[in-house]
Amino acid sequence: MDYNELFSNIVHRSKASAIRELLKIIANPQIISFAGGLPDPNLFPTTEVKDIFDTVLDKSAKEALQYGATEGQNSFKQELVRMLKETERIFVKPEQILVVSASQQALDMTARMFINPGDSIISACPTYLGALQAFQVAGADIVGAKSDSNGVLAEDIEAKLELLKKQGKPCKFIYLVPDFQNPTGTTIPQERRVQILELARKYNTFILEDSPYRQVRFEGKSPKTFYELDNGQGNVITMFTFSKVFVPGFRLGFIVGPEDVIRKFVILKQSMDLCTSPTLQLATAEFLRRGLLRSHIEKMVSVYRQKRDLMLEMLDEHMPAGVSWTRPEGGLFLWLTLPDHMDATKLLHKAIENKVAYVAGVDFYPDGNVFNDMRLNFSYSSPEQIKEGLKRLAQTIKDNL
């Protein structure tokens, strides 16, 4: 039986994620991995979660264990409305929220909602590779806009919008990770956000705002979200996830946008998975109701700040001349650039031989033509592993300069 003749075009367009594949190779415990984007599992609020499950099952087992509404559980959405108001000055009705199975589902759904094969979208270059994967599966032509140390350049977004206009192709949306971007750790300043939003209006498109790391800020002040800056005009759809601020295992997030667009998302989701787990929605609602999210984030921020500082210290101490890196004010990643002539993908084999791993930058570029960057994660490894791993990495780079 030859299945190849039967697969759909979607299957032929699907590409395995470099990171997911890499994670299998580096499962060897002797390898110190800065590759994944995983939260520190020692910080998971396990005791609180156990207690919350008890409460949910004692009080609301019939709702928690039943099928739920596709839109999401009412009691959970009420908590989300409150959280958005208190933490982000975002004022929305429950009808503007759709609960989803974390932001990767939101990305997949947005791709299905807006992209026909061959349609164009704009993204920062580099950007989150799971988003690239979702958009590519839908057949998107992804136009990358250049970035500097403050994230994507508004002028280059404008140039790309103008180019698409000349070619008679609408830009379906502009995908951005504005805060502590995956992979670079950069944050788009507020003035630049305002400019980009004006461009979205001018060219009749919207910004897809994906900001899982926003609340993981170690210092400084957050610029306003694109959603807040938009002030209800409808040029922003934003997505939230509990993966990086609570637990990724719950696979829980939500999309916020204009009510009529959310209604269309709801219909799409009906055919995908009926609803996101009511059990986990009620548990998370209880976590929010008890005010535990804030204290959990505070704890996490303090641990990750120390790890970021340690990684920067080790980089300063051990990296040879010609290597540079970003100094993120939050999030889980920093971005390291090797001298132009070096190839981070080839170097990865040597690094793995030296028992240290990272993700090569090339996969984060929509057109895959930059070879000398790598992403380093600092949230998952212990301080001892960060010290030892950075020594191994610096030595690998020196040996191959």
Ligand SMILES: Cc1ncc(COP(=O)(O)O)c(C=O)c1O
């Ligand atoms: C920018 C960005 N968006 C979305 C995701 C997907 O996360 P989740 O589906 O767990 O919410 C990630 C995960 O690393 C990410 O970095």
